[in-house]
Amino acid sequence: MTEAFPTLADLEKTTEFIKSKAPGFAPKIGIILGTGLSGMGDQLDATPAKIVIPYSEVPNFAVSTVAGHAGNLILGHINGVPVVCMQGRFHYYEGYSMGVVTFPVRVMAKLGIQILIVSNAAGCVMKDWAVGDIALITDHINFQGTNPLIGPNKDYFPPHSTRFPDMSDCYNEKLRETVKKVAAKQNIALREGVYWGMTGPSFETSAEHKFILTCGGNFVGMSTVPEVIVARHSGMRCLGFSVMTNMCVPGVEADHTAISAAGKSAGDRLVPLLRESLPAIAAEL
Structure with missing residues (x-):
């Protein structure tokens, strides 16, 4: 796939390839794992056996170039719930077009995914x-200077893929309430807030941090926003988790290695929450 927007033929080729690896597998939930969180993909149920497909083998998929992103598509079960799991994602700052960055989300929709769970550092x-x-994540602010839906409207999933998709409940409130109930039972403290999407790859300036806080953001990253926009355009409900991997305060420098390590550490606590939440989330289908 070389064009900015995938064709229906691109989607069908990729979807059929994935289906051929797991005949009869019919997941309704997709998961995207961000920086430092790829290890969660190793926690899938042992039975039935998971299927791991490197991105390099998936037709029309890009390859993640970022440390901390394993670069695998995993088909399997978490707590008995069938899922498609992306170990790592693609970013606009890697030089990929928005069409390439969000292509896996459209593939998930084509596979029948109805709920997309995103995570990030x-x-x-x-x-x-x-x-x-x-x-x-309760909401996001798109400060990436672009939108993955710019260009011809790809009406792949009518009636959802309208020219002007509604984003007012892009991180589904009911799904958030479901997760909060599970977190309370497990005594896991959850924050809630607004994700501020930047392009990167440079970390933000101190002035930008002040601006983000003043304008309603609680945490900031370089992903997620395009994926959620396309997921909503494709008719999916979304649920998002952000792991605080560095403090954006004066005198503290951001370091990707430390961020990846913090993401992995928090991911070890996010795993049991996701495991216990998935049956309840699946019940919302």
């Missing part, structure tokens, strides 16, 4: 929060 602008905190 984020910088925290809230001074009373801490590295390692896990937050449910």
Whole structure:
């Protein structure tokens, strides 16, 4: 796939390839794992056996170039719930077009995914929060200077793929409430807040951190926003988690290695929450 927008033929070729690896497998939930969180993909149920497909083998998929992103598509079960799991994602700052970045989301929709769960590592602008905190995303602010739907409207999934998709409940409130109930039972503290999407790859300036906080953002990252926009355009409900991997405060420098390590540490706590939440989330289908 070389064009900015995938064709229906691109989608069908990729979808058929994936289906051929797992005949009869019919997941309704997709999961995208971000920086430092790829290890969650290793926690899928042992039976039935998971199927791991490197992105390099998937037709029309790009290859993740970022450390901390394993670069595998996994088909399997978490707590008995069938899922498609992306170990790592593609980013606009890697030089890929928005069409390429969001292509896997359209493929998931073509596979029948109805709920997309996204996760990411984020910088925290809230001074009373801490590295390692896990937050449910309540909303996002798109500060990436573009939108993956710019261009011809690809009406792949009518009636959802309208020219002007509604984004007012892009991180589904009912799904968030379901997760909060599970977190309370497990005594897992969850933050909630607004994700601010930047392009990267440079980390933000101190002035930008102040601007983000002043304008309603709680944490900031370089992904997620395009995927959620396309997911909504494709008719999916979305649920998002951000892991606070660095504090955006004066005198603290951002370091990708430390961010990946913090993401992995928090991911070890996010795994049991996702495992216990998935049956309840699946019940919402």
